[in-house]
Amino acid sequence: xxxxxxVMIGGGHNGLVAACYLQRAGLDVLVLEKNDWVGGxxxxxxxxxxxxxxxxxxxxxxxxxxxxxxxxxPKHGLQVIAYxxxxxxxxxxxxxxxxxDHDSHRREFARYSKRDAEAYDRYARDVTRQCRFxxxxxxxxxxDPFSFKPRDISELLYLGKKFxxxxxxxxxxxxxxxxxxxxxxxxxxxxTDVIKAYLxxxxxxxxxxxxxxxGTAYVLxxxxxxxxxxxxxxxxxxxxxxxxxxxxxxxxFQASGGTIRTGADVARVMTRSGRATxxxxxxxxxxxxxxxxxxxxxxxxxxxxxxxxxxxxxFVHRVKHFKMRGSSGKLNIALDSLPExxxxxxxxxxxxxxxHFTDSMERMERAYDxxxxxxxxxxxxxxxxxxxxxxxxxxxxxxxxxxxxVQYCPPQIEGRDWTDADRDAFADTxxxxxxxxxxxxxxxxLHMEVRTPHxxxxxxxxxxxxxxxxxxxxDQLLFNRxxxxxxxxxxPVPGLYLCGSSTHPGGGVMGxxxxxxxxxxxxxxxxxxxxxxxxxxVI
Amino acid sequence: xxxxxxxxxxxxxxxxxxxxxxxxxxxxxxxSETSDWYTWAGYKAPHSVFDEELEYFAIRSTAALFxxxxxxxxxxxxPDAERYLNRLTVRNVAKLSTGxxxxxxxxxxxxxxxxxxxxxRLSADTFRLCCQERHLPWLxxxxxxxxxxxxxxxxxIAGLALQGPTSFAVLSNAGFxxxxxxxxxxxxxxxxxxxxxxxxxxxxxxxxxxxxxxxxEAALSxxxxxxxxxxxxxxxxxxxxxxxxxxxEAGFIVANADFMTAETALRADRARMPDEIGLExxxxxEKPNFNGRKAILEARRNQTLKHVLVGLEIEGNIPADxxxxxxxxxxxxxxxxxxxxxxxxxRNIAIASLTRPYGTRLTEDLxxxxxxxxxxxxxKMMKRARIVPRPFIKLDRRAAAPPGLF
Numbered sequence: 001x002x003x004x005x006x007v008m009i010g011g012g013h014n015g016l017v018a019a020c021y022l023q024r025a026g027l028d029v030l031v032l033e034k035n036d037w038v039g040g041x042x043x044x045x046x047x048x049x050x051x052x053x054x055x056x057x058x059x060x061x062x063x064x065x066x067x068x069x070x071x072x073x074p075k076h077g078l079q080v081i082a083y084x085x086x087x088x089x090x091x092x093x094x095x096x097x098x099x100x101d102h103d104s105h106r107r108e109f110a111r112y113s114k115r116d117a118e119a120y121d122r123y124a125r126d127v128t129r130q131c132r133f134x135x136x137x138x139x140x141x142x143x144d145p146f147s148f149k150p151r152d153i154s155e156l157l158y159l160g161k162k163f164x165x166x167x168x169x170x171x172x173x174x175x176x177x178x179x180x181x182x183x184x185x186x187x188x189x190x191x192t193d194v195i196k197a198y199l200x201x202x203x204x205x206x207x208x209x210x211x212x213x214x215g216t217a218y219v220l221x222x223x224x225x226x227x228x229x230x231x232x233x234x235x236x237x238x239x240x241x242x243x244x245x246x247x248x249x250x251x252x253f254q255a256s257g258g259t260i261r262t263g264a265d266v267a268r269v270m271t272r273s274g275r276a277t278x279x280x281x282x283x284x285x286x287x288x289x290x291x292x293x294x295x296x297x298x299x300x301x302x303x304x305x306x307x308x309x310x311x312x313x314x315f316v317h318r319v320k321h322f323k324m325r326g327s328s329g330k331l332n333i334a335l336d337s338l339p340e341x342x343x344x345x346x347x348x349x350x351x352x353x354x355x356h357f358t359d360s361m362e363r364m365e366r367a368y369d370x371x372x373x374x375x376x377x378x379x380x381x382x383x384x385x386x387x388x389x390x391x392x393x394x395x396x397x398x399x400x401x402x403x404x405x406v407q408y409c410p411p412q413i414e415g416r417d418w419t420d421a422d423r424d425a426f427a428d429t430x431x432x433x434x435x436x437x438x439x440x441x442x443x444x445x446l447h448m449e450v451r452t453p454h455x456x457x458x459x460x461x462x463x464x465x466x467x468x469x470x471x472x473x474x475d476q477l478l479f480n481r482x483x484x485x486x487x488x489x490x491x492p493v494p495g496l497y498l499c500g501s502s503t504h505p506g507g508g509v510m511g512x513x514x515x516x517x518x519x520x521x522x523x524x525x526x527x528x529x530x531x532x533x534x535x536x537x538v539i
Numbered sequence: 540x541x542x543x544x545x546x547x548x549x550x551x552x553x554x555x556x557x558x559x560x561x562x563x564x565x566x567x568x569x570x571s572e573t574s575d576w577y578t579w580a581g582y583k584a585p586h587s588v589f590d591e592e593l594e595y596f597a598i599r600s601t602a603a604l605f606x607x608x609x610x611x612x613x614x615x616x617x618p619d620a621e622r623y624l625n626r627l628t629v630r631n632v633a634k635l636s637t638g639x640x641x642x643x644x645x646x647x648x649x650x651x652x653x654x655x656x657x658x659x660r661l662s663a664d665t666f667r668l669c670c671q672e673r674h675l676p677w678l679x680x681x682x683x684x685x686x687x688x689x690x691x692x693x694x695x696i697a698g699l700a701l702q703g704p705t706s707f708a709v710l711s712n713a714g715f716x717x718x719x720x721x722x723x724x725x726x727x728x729x730x731x732x733x734x735x736x737x738x739x740x741x742x743x744x745x746x747x748x749x750x751x752x753x754x755x756e757a758a759l760s761x762x763x764x765x766x767x768x769x770x771x772x773x774x775x776x777x778x779x780x781x782x783x784x785x786x787x788e789a790g791f792i793v794a795n796a797d798f799m800t801a802e803t804a805l806r807a808d809r810a811r812m813p814d815e816i817g818l819e820x821x822x823x824x825e826k827p828n829f830n831g832r833k834a835i836l837e838a839r840r841n842q843t844l845k846h847v848l849v850g851l852e853i854e855g856n857i858p859a860d861x862x863x864x865x866x867x868x869x870x871x872x873x874x875x876x877x878x879x880x881x882x883x884x885x886r887n888i889a890i891a892s893l894t895r896p897y898g899t900r901l902t903e904d905l906x907x908x909x910x911x912x913x914x915x916x917x918x919k920m921m922k923r924a925r926i927v928p929r930p931f932i933k934l935d936r937r938a939a940a941p942p943g944l945f
Contacts, residue, residue: 092544099554103581106673107553112541114691118675121802128805167807169649189676192541345551 004030004259006047006521007279007289009266009305010461010500012040012409013063015295016249017514018073018499018521022293023258024530025165025522030281031258032287034265034461038250041297041460041467042509044394048447052394052403053332054241055449056460056467058385059083059354061226061235062510066139066533070515071252077241078248082228082477084351087344088198088436095343096194097350100234105489113192123189123199129170130177131225131232133162134505138512140223141520142478142487142504156255178474183361184218194359201383204407206467206507208325210368211361215473219537222472222506227529235354241394241401245509266423269294269305269496276495279305291495291521295514296461297469298421298482298502299324306493315492317482322502323471326453327371329409331430334447335400338386339438353390357382357433371408372413376426376452382433399446406430411453411464418454426452468507474484478504489517490524497521545785558583561608562697562758567776575778580671580693582609585778594781598744599883601773602705604765605782607750608758609699611673616665617687624658624666627830629813631823635660640724640739644818646831649766650838651801651810653677654794655818657741659726659941667752669698670796672803697758700747701765702785705772707942710738710749712758713768716742721749732760741781745789747936747943787890788881790850790929792816797848797876797890815846816892817929846873847898850929851889854922857879857911859889864897865906868921872897872905881931888931889924900928 003018011033023029037043041056060080068078087097096112099105110117142157163171163236177185182203186196200211203220210216228234232509235495237243249415250260263284269292278288294301302311302319344350345364358364359380367377383405388395395401413422427450462469471477479487482502489497499517501507522529553559559582561567572589584606587594597603615624624632625832638661639666644655656670662826668678678689701709710718715729715738726739734757742748751798753761766774784792798816799809812835813822822835838844853859860878863871881888889907897905910917936943 094547094551097554099557101557103559103578104557105553106581107550111547111550111553115675115679118673118691121673122676125803125805129807132805167649170807194541337732345554348554515666 001290003278003290005289006030006291006293007287008293008295009269009279009301010034010040010295011250011260011262011368011502012295012460013042013246013249013509013511014500014514014517015040015293016246016253017067017071017511017519018293018295019258020253020256021515021518021529021532022521023256025527026530027525027527029253029258030287030289031260031280032264032266032281033260033262035064035459036262036303039243041456042242042246044241044449045245047332048334050396050399051334051447052241052243053401053449054238054387054403055451056244056330056333056456057242058387058405059235060238060242060245060509061223061228061233062508063226064139064511064515065227065229066536067511067515070531070533071249073245073248073252073282074093076248076251076255077284078244080232080236081239082231082236082348083353083390084198086355087350088194088349088356088359089341090194090359093343095350095537096198097348098198099349100475109195109299109425110523112195113190116190116192116195120432126173127221127224128232130221133174134164134221135225135538136162136535137511138505139515141489141516143318144479144485144488146485161417177221178218179214180217181212181214182220183212183221185217193361194341197360197364198356199357200364201381204310204364204368204381205405206328207325208323208371208408208466208473209471209473218474218477221470222239222508226508226510237385237391239389239393241387251435266305268307269493270443271307271310272491274310274494279498293497293498293499293517295500296323297463297466297500298322298463298498299463301498302491306496311492315483315486322482323473323476323501324466324469325455325471326348326411326466327408328467329376329406329426329453330451330453330456330467331404331405331406331427332449333402333439333445334395335402335444336446337398337436337444338389338400339402339441339444341438343437351386353385354526355384357437367408369377371410374410374413375409376388376409376413376429377407378429380409380429380433382430384434404434406475409452411457416438418452423450447486469502470507472506477506481506489520557661560604562755563606563608563699563762566759567606570723570776573837577779579779580609580611581648584609585776587778587780588776591778591780594775594777595784595882597773597775597777598703598746598781600704601775602701602703603777603781604769605700605702605777607700608696610669610693610698611671612688612691612693612696612698613668613675613678614665615668615687616679617685618664619685619687620664620666622864623682623685623687625826626828628658628680629818629829629831629835631826632658636659637663638726640741642653642692642821644813644821646813646835647801648831648834649801649810650812650834652798652813652816652818653801655792659737659739661726661737672800674802677802692788695755696752697755697761699751699761699765700742700748701751702744702746704743704747704936704943704945705769705774706748708772708944709765709774711770711944713764713774722940726920729762732757736761743789743791744785745791745930745932745937746785746934747939750819766802783877784882785877787877787879787888788883788930788932790890790931792848792890793877797893810847812844814844815848816841817848824938826836830879845895847893847895849891849893849898849926850931851875851891851907852927853878853887853889853907853924853926855920856887857909857920858887859907859909859922862907862909864891864893864924865908865921866897868906869902875907883932886931890929898926
């Protein structure tokens, strides 16, 4: 086979984003995907006839609109539909909802506490201020503070200038926000436990930390800085499931002349004289390329695909200790009909949003305690959505697809591998939790896919099934992501780059790591991207 | 404290009507000719009722009824209420005697205005604070260490503004005995049905006028009483558009229209000190302690105040709302936040924020760039602007004691 310019290891969303930009810049890019389908953790799979499952990621907000535009994703079929609000059910038979309408949202909170109802605006303002600071940084390579290259210095100055627009109070607030726990953060605004439990969700999702662990406030921020068409913080469903994102990317990539090979499992990165020269597939086939880009996480890339002797000792040490712990599971359920939740008013919009059952901070923390002991949570935290309430393409009329994100779920059970019985018991903690609030729920289930970190790692390739390719705590962000000195998508091996969520600005179906990696690669090749929009102005 | 389960469940239905109706809504809806509603703090409120322009003339010539129920209201009561409010607000509450109202403002620690509003002293230990934005967490946190209770009572208390030259005649005819004794900024309770109505001689129009507060249950009977009594005195119901014209003539500012309140501003540079929005006269520097005092005094001493709010008279008759102000037609100097042609002053007036030294040291040679969209074409004009004192109009009838019957 002829040697290509770029070999991309893995066809996840970031790999495809980078591949698109590189191909459009005139390079000849080959994407190698081990599965028989592309998408990584952004897929729509028909695992039972008539139903499409967003079987890993399930909602869309973070994906950068600049990338959608540059890569013409709408033309290739991508559509994101905003949804409204959601609710958490309380054990006393009530619920607390969140609504898009400002006054309805306030009145809903006022049912629990007038003070908290009026505190929400202050909370939203403070979070928005922080998001406005971070948003422009997503689409820029993190500066290396220890390099004295003009570009790094100018990027540091940019960062300093952005920071300087804050008042002294906001600067202090930023540092606190990046380091404190979501529980402490929410305590400063709210008095009602269920309100805190509801909002704390975004601080622990996908993270092997509890709501009371320092660093989780930033994780919340990470989930607020997305947007749906300019509505910052809003979430939506990709029409056709999350696979619609990667299908559009794959289609755009192929339309610009790129090649995708599925069923091509990369076993090793080839090096010659210390430089990456291509990859070897599991069946021994060699695929040569001038450059190799890995969409795999930093651990998988450097601990499995690259010979250790090609890497500096400190680097390997850092990679080994990069925190990428499995903490989440997933149930994907085909339903015969829309479940009923008697606690909700008739025709409530909440059913079209995200629903939870964890109504206290203590339950949330106890769920984490189980994980620390090496068990799945007996009383898990579930983030449940039914995208088919807004998207008619994922199930036959009247039937529904339900996605349940479950936390916490360890990669191994008390140090041993998962068994089928474990998996069934894990699934039952979730199903019985839902059934407690939705009579007859079990009878509506037509088919169910249960995914523990083990399945996610085996199928998607994410180490320990960590959805972010590494936790989003301050010690693993910006110029420390994934390793100090290697935060600019390059690696110790010349010709080998990283472009996945292990790199700045981190996880979520955002596309920014892939786009930024492509920018650095093109810079090294002294090529100009065909079109690469800068981050939209935050004015 | 989390509310009881039954209380919470009883309130679940709010979502069926995202726009609440005020206690007066049935009456306003019944006479509304324009069905022209907007949302005011979560309530359906009339933008106009029959004709925006004629409604304005009702304020200036007869009597206008305007529903102020959506205004946010807090009841502040307790032995330390005065001491608490003196720490909270910039004005001296000790000087506010029982049965009086004053206009005031309150600031965060940086001296940035959180809101402006009116403070009613209902009794020695009981106050009502009326304002545009919601502040319960701020008010409660400020109360730590004070023996004071704070209740949000927006829903429970209905409010009406009755403004205009015949407003006194209307109240008098409605049988509110001794109403003639009320002087500007005075308040008193008057019998109504089985209870009472609190009437103050206040308003947002710069005209003779009153504001009336009753428990929500008594709202409709109060409306009917005024409406009946007002028939021979030209009483009309009005919407916000007309009121807004009157308030600009009176030179009053509106939170989050003429200035950004500190808690809602996303951008750090948008917050304003009292001196930057024309409220320096409220600040009582003799008071040893009030929130924001240190920052305000420092800014005055170090001359670091960045903005100034002024009244402008602009040549011609094209309202300049949203226009950029220039010095010498060249250097950007500020922004117009509200502007109208004043029917009463027969002048083109505006409220504007200027970046100092414009408006302080440099007060001459100011120009306003007006883009008037006329039949799909912008008419661009550069018009001379002159800084003039507010209010733009002064009406003797506003403060006449006793008020005239007209």
